[in-house]
Each structure stands twice: as structure tokens, then as C-alpha cells.
Amino acid sequence: MNITDIRIRKIYSENRLRALVSITVDYDLAVHDIKVIEGPERLFVAMPSRKDENGAFRDISHPITPQARKQLEDAVLCAYEQYIAEHSQPEEETINP
Numbered sequence: 001m002n003i004t005d006i007r008i009r010k011i012y013s014e015n016r017l018r019a020l021v022s023i024t025v026d027y028d029l030a031v032h033d034i035k036v037i038e039g040p041e042r043l044f045v046a047m048p049s050r051k052d053e054n055g056a057f058r059d060i061s062h063p064i065t066p067q068a069r070k071q072l073e074d075a076v077l078c079a080y081e082q083y084i085a086e087h088s089q090p091e092e093e094t095i096n097p
Contacts, residue, residue, distance in 0.1 A: 001068050002026050006079040011087075018043065019080050023072070031061050036080050043080070045073040 005024035009032075012018055019036040033048040049057040063069040 001063070001071060003072065003075050006075060008080060008083045011083075019083075021045075021076050021080065023076065034076060036076065043077055045076045 003023050003025055004027045005022075007022045008019055009022055010020045016038045017035055018038055020032075021034040021036060022030060022032045023034060024030050031048065035046040035048075037044055037046050047059040047062040049059050052058050063072050
């Protein structure tokens with residue numbers, strides 16, 4: 001699996017949901033509504049899901065192997081942390097002489 005693009009679509013700070021992310025795989029497949037969630041011990045990635053007729057949430061799309069899940073989670077969390085670092089730095093003031 002080659003993740004060719006990761007876009008942080010929306011950032012949240014009010015609850016455990018931290019971000020909504022979209023990825024592109026091999027320039028051919030887009031997966032939207034991947035969630036970055038603040039867990040009790042660390043951030044984790046939750047795949048897009050919907051509620052079934054029994055009220056349980058089921059992933060709409062997901063990695064098949066543990067290796068693919070780790071690759072996807074590592075890439076998404078890295079992009080999220082980079083986004084946060086870039087957007088949380090105070091802007092430098094320009095002083096005109």
C-alpha cells in the first residue's frame with residue numbers, strides 16, 4: 001500500500017475527536033472521514049464507520065493486515081502531528097523600521 005496523499009480536513013479541540021483526515025492510496029483511491037482520536041494513553045486512528053441495524057458501528061473501509069493498519073496509522077498520526085506543529089507556532093511579527 002502506497003499512501004500518496006494525506007489531508008487534514010478538520011481539527012477539533014473540544015472532545016476526544018482531534019481531526020478528520022482523508023488519504024489517497026496509489027493516486028487511485030480516496031478514503032475520507034478517517035478520525036484521529038485521543039485515547040486514554042495515546043492518539044489512535046479510527047476508520048470511517050456507520051451504525052448498523054443493531055446499533056453497532058462497523059468500519060466502511062479498513063486495512064486488512066496488521067502491517068497495513070500500522071502503516072496507515074503511523075502515516076496519519078505523523079501528518080496530524082506535523083500539521084499541529086506547523087499551525088500552533090505563533091506567527092512572527094514584522095517590524096517596519
